[in-house]
Amino acid sequence: MRAARPKAAIAVIAVAALAVAGCAESDRDNEGSGQSTKDTLVFGTAGDPKVLDPSLASDGESLRVARQIFETLVRPEEGGTKVTPGLAESWTPDATGTVWTFKLRSGVKFHDGTDFNAEAVCVNFNRWYNATGLMQSADVTAYWQDVMGGFAKNENPDLPASLFKSCTVKDATTVDLAFTAVSSKVPAALMLPSFSIHSPKALQEFDASNVSGTADDIKYPSYALEHPTGTGPFKFKSWNVADKTLTIERNDAYWGDKAKLKTLVFRTISDENARKQALRSGDIQGYDLVGPADVEPLKGEGFNVLTRPAFNILYLAINQKGNPKLADVKVRQAIAYALNRQALVDSKLPPGAEVAQEFMPSTVEGWNDQVTKYDYNLEKAKQLLAEAGASNLTLRFHYPTEVTRPYMPNPKDIYELLSADLKAAGITVQGIPLKWTPDYLNATTSGNKHDLHLLGWTGDYGDGYNFIGTFFSRPKDEWGFNNKALFDKFAQADSTADATARYALYKELNADIMNLLPGVPISHSPPALVLGKDVTGVKASPLTDERYATAEFKS
Amino acid sequence: MFRFIVRRLLQLIPTLFGLSILLFIWLHRLPGGPETALLGERGTPESRAAIRESLGLNESVLIQYGRFVKRLVQLDLGTSISTKRSVTTEFLQRFPGTVELTITAMVIAIGVGIPLGYLAARRRGSFLDQFSVGGSLLGTCIPIFFLAYVLKAIFAENLGWFPTIGRQDASIEATHITNFFVLDGILTREWDAAADAIWHLVLPGVALASIPLAIIVRITRASVLEVLGEDFVRTAEAKGLTERTIRRRHVLRNAMLPVATSIGLLTGLLLSGAVLTETVFAFSGIGAFIKDAISNLDYPVLMGFIMIIAVVFALVNLLVDVSYSLIDPRVRVR
Numbered sequence: 001m002r003a004a005r006p007k008a009a010i011a012v013i014a015v016a017a018l019a020v021a022g023c024a025e026s027d028r029d030n031e032g033s034g035q036s037t038k039d040t041l042v043f044g045t046a047g048d049p050k051v052l053d054p055s056l057a058s059d060g061e062s063l064r065v066a067r068q069i070f071e072t073l074v075r076p077e078e079g080g081t082k083v084t085p086g087l088a089e090s091w092t093p094d095a096t097g098t099v100w101t102f103k104l105r106s107g108v109k110f111h112d113g114t115d116f117n118a119e120a121v122c123v124n125f126n127r128w129y130n131a132t133g134l135m136q137s138a139d140v141t142a143y144w145q146d147v148m149g150g151f152a153k154n155e156n157p158d159l160p161a162s163l164f165k166s167c168t169v170k171d172a173t174t175v176d177l178a179f180t181a182v183s184s185k186v187p188a189a190l191m192l193p194s195f196s197i198h199s200p201k202a203l204q205e206f207d208a209s210n211v212s213g214t215a216d217d218i219k220y221p222s223y224a225l226e227h228p229t230g231t232g233p234f235k236f237k238s239w240n241v242a243d244k245t246l247t248i249e250r251n252d253a254y255w256g257d258k259a260k261l262k263t264l265v266f267r268t269i270s271d272e273n274a275r276k277q278a279l280r281s282g283d284i285q286g287y288d289l290v291g292p293a294d295v296e297p298l299k300g301e302g303f304n305v306l307t308r309p310a311f312n313i314l315y316l317a318i319n320q321k322g323n324p325k326l327a328d329v330k331v332r333q334a335i336a337y338a339l340n341r342q343a344l345v346d347s348k349l350p351p352g353a354e355v356a357q358e359f360m361p362s363t364v365e366g367w368n369d370q371v372t373k374y375d376y377n378l379e380k381a382k383q384l385l386a387e388a389g390a391s392n393l394t395l396r397f398h399y400p401t402e403v404t405r406p407y408m409p410n411p412k413d414i415y416e417l418l419s420a421d422l423k424a425a426g427i428t429v430q431g432i433p434l435k436w437t438p439d440y441l442n443a444t445t446s447g448n449k450h451d452l453h454l455l456g457w458t459g460d461y462g463d464g465y466n467f468i469g470t471f472f473s474r475p476k477d478e479w480g481f482n483n484k485a486l487f488d489k490f491a492q493a494d495s496t497a498d499a500t501a502r503y504a505l506y507k508e509l510n511a512d513i514m515n516l517l518p519g520v521p522i523s524h525s526p527p528a529l530v531l532g533k534d535v536t537g538v539k540a541s542p543l544t545d546e547r548y549a550t551a552e553f554k555s
Numbered sequence: 556m557f558r559f560i561v562r563r564l565l566q567l568i569p570t571l572f573g574l575s576i577l578l579f580i581w582l583h584r585l586p587g588g589p590e591t592a593l594l595g596e597r598g599t600p601e602s603r604a605a606i607r608e609s610l611g612l613n614e615s616v617l618i619q620y621g622r623f624v625k626r627l628v629q630l631d632l633g634t635s636i637s638t639k640r641s642v643t644t645e646f647l648q649r650f651p652g653t654v655e656l657t658i659t660a661m662v663i664a665i666g667v668g669i670p671l672g673y674l675a676a677r678r679r680g681s682f683l684d685q686f687s688v689g690g691s692l693l694g695t696c697i698p699i700f701f702l703a704y705v706l707k708a709i710f711a712e713n714l715g716w717f718p719t720i721g722r723q724d725a726s727i728e729a730t731h732i733t734n735f736f737v738l739d740g741i742l743t744r745e746w747d748a749a750a751d752a753i754w755h756l757v758l759p760g761v762a763l764a765s766i767p768l769a770i771i772v773r774i775t776r777a778s779v780l781e782v783l784g785e786d787f788v789r790t791a792e793a794k795g796l797t798e799r800t801i802r803r804r805h806v807l808r809n810a811m812l813p814v815a816t817s818i819g820l821l822t823g824l825l826l827s828g829a830v831l832t833e834t835v836f837a838f839s840g841i842g843a844f845i846k847d848a849i850s851n852l853d854y855p856v857l858m859g860f861i862m863i864i865a866v867v868f869a870l871v872n873l874l875v876d877v878s879y880s881l882i883d884p885r886v887r888v889r
Binding site for chain 1: 586587588590591592593594595596597599601602603605606609610624631633636637638639640641646648649651652680704707708712713715718719720721722723725726731732734738739742743744745751755830834835836837839843847850852853855870871875
């Protein structure tokens with residue numbers, strides 16, 4: 001009898017399995033899983049998307065999905081950053097520059113069949129503007145607050161007044177968006193996925209603004225997790241969080257060119273090597289942020305490596321409130337001349353990277369070729385240090401660990417090269433590695449216990465203020481200086497309605513910044529994505545706005 | 556027996572209470588908070604402060620703990636700061652993957668380990684014995700992620716016999732009810748889905764089984780060797796009993812106690828999440844999720860998951876203790 005036990009156990013399990021087989025309903029329609037997979041593209045992502053409502057999202061993976069499902073009034077040109085028509089065909093400001101009239105496309109429908117029109121645009125803008133309660137939390141509506149500041153009724157007195165004023169329906173295809181001031185953000189910032197237009201019917205049906213719970217326990221509405229409804233070439237199909245796959249399918253009622261793919265699946269594979277292996281074995285047909293060292297090998301194997309035009313900047317920040325010598329511009333100039341940035345670009349950054357001569361990439365309007373350049377000159381660096389009486393300088397140099405950023409793929413390597421350059425100029429460097437979050441970001445952007453550190457920025461939309469304004473338009477602990485003339489000029493640029501005049505001011509600002517030298521711009525690195533050998537039709541976007549609607553498998 | 560089980564379960568409550576206090580204090584003493592991870596380089600001191608405020612993180616630790624306990628009594632573990640979903644939902648969606656992986660790894664480890672350990676002991680000094688001992692040493696020494704990459708490179712990339720990542724092929728469009736993919740396939744009669752899920756478990760299961768297998772081989776071997784030296788085994792052999800009978804009736808039953816203990820401990824450890832294996836195979840389990848939660852200082856997830864894992868671990872050990880009396884009737888659990 002005892003011998004029968006293991007056999008009995010197996011028998012019991014088998015019987016139990018047979019007994020429960022068929023206990024539950026199968027959800028799938030039986031077209032058969034043998035469908036051709038040549039109309040399904042699986043894209044490997046580094047992290048899970050968080051929410052499917054882009055108004056409430058700020059992470060790249062949520063926004064990547066949102067960009068396929070939703071559309072905005074204006075969008076960046078494919079592969080670029082210039083503002084081009086999206087759901088709006090044209091837009092004009094009035095004489096004051098604060099009211100913009102948008103002429104909308106007609107014949108567009110949301111995924112649930114309802115019409116896109118001026119009314120829908122106002123429902124969306126009002127939803128964001130009139131947000132209350134937890135929807136005003138900085139964590140929930142990060143991009144709205146970044147761009148527009150505050151809301152109709154700020155519940156937190158620290159929130160600034162809202163830049164957005166009102167939305168008026170003129171007729172079915174004409175809508176007026178009014179703002180409280182002239183701003184460089186309009187209309188460029190409206191290309192952000194956060195300003196995607198959702199179906200008013202779905203917003204209401206699925207209680208999209210019902211962000212509930214308590215401050216430390218925010219509960220998102222089902223719209224944001226299960227029912228995103230836009231106008232885009234793809235519509236949401238399913239999200240299997242347990243298996244880290246999100247599936248969207250072709251919208252056959254799309255107003256423009258229908259997607260060539262039938263299904264697009266986003267699969268999370270957090271380990272980069274695992275993504276590479278999955279690509280090579282065909283389990284996925286693409287992934288983002290290819291490591292610099294992998295670009296050439298993957299190209300050699302026949303994969304399509306798409307390099308995005310660089311829309312980011314890596315800089316060496318100098319804190320003038322750290323070591324007192326850093327307040328002397330000669331010392332900062334010496335640091336700039338001491339750095340061999342070309343050598344760094346050639347050896348440590350991906351193919352296509354280039355030295356940055358100012359704090360924005362050359363593709364952005366307002367870039368100035370005539371700024372003071374600081375080409376590598378070790379002798380001049382030493383001479384400047386001597387003139388400033390700083391020949392025996394010791395500086396703290398913070399660099400982050402456990403992170404790669406598109407502009408900074410390998411922080412430690414970059415630190416080592418740059419600190420070697422500084423040492424050659426006679427500066428003693430104290431390297432301080434800190435974990436990216438929370439330690440590094442806290443240490444380098446608040447307080448003044450830091451001298452030099454590495455940081456950067458990827459642009460959100462095609463306006464120069466998004467770069468240099470983010471860094472230098474007001475006093476910040478990161479830089480430790482207070483220059484009223486500079487800040488005033490920024491305010492002037494921000495409120496200049498005429499684009500040409502504004503870009504001229506950006507040029508001046510870039511020249512001023514490179515003379516004041518609050519830091520040293522290092523490089524622009526083009527992040528790359530890779531697609532399968534037989535995948536074509538996708539254009540790399542500097543704003544990570546790749547459109548998979550045009551992707552197809554070439555046979 | 557029943558009283559024993561109930562008593563052990565009741566003992567869990569003060570244990571969990573103490574654990575929660577320790578965890579809470581420790582987590583909130585770690586520098587920084589979830590706000591830096593949420594904002595990255597976009598964050599300014601002001602925006603980070605705003606998020607801390609909105610998440611209620613500036614209030615005293617006592618108040619925050621009070622809120623946590625109040626929710627806990629209602630069996631609400633809060634919401635993940637990074638994924639915005641309830642911690643319970645996140646757990647229920649990922650734990651089944653870890654369970655399936657653990658079961659696969661333990662089945663391989665036990666199914667291969669016990670017979671191998673027994674044979675190694677029975678034929679002590681033979682090639683098989685030396686191979687088992689040497690092999691188990693290798694098994695504990697090879698880093699799991701290295702083994703995982705090698706397995707993938709050979710069997711998935713080159714030979715193409717197995718998939719490289721995930722728990723299931725997305726194009727199968729399987730129906731998921733319990734999130735135990737194999738079970739779901741059986742429940743809904745989607746046999747291809749069940750088979751595909753099992754197929755995806757093979758490589759990660761083998762990689763993960765390497766260490767438990769090595770340990771079980773060694774412990775079984777040592778334990779069996781000890782029993783084989785006992786008088787009653789010599790008596791049984793003298794009586795002329797067959798090898799099979801000796802093994803079944805005398806040796807294995809007596810040798811199993813230490814093996815059962817180690818199986819219990821190993822299972823408990825594996826159920827806490829196999830971070831490296833899950834990461835390399837992009838296998839959605841709790842291990843990789845906890846690792847991310849640590850980096851992002853996602854307090855609710857860390858509190859909730861660690862507490863649940865403590866309960867699971869305690870239950871597994873309870874099962875092990877109960878199993879003693881099944882293996883050896885002389886042991887009475889009181």
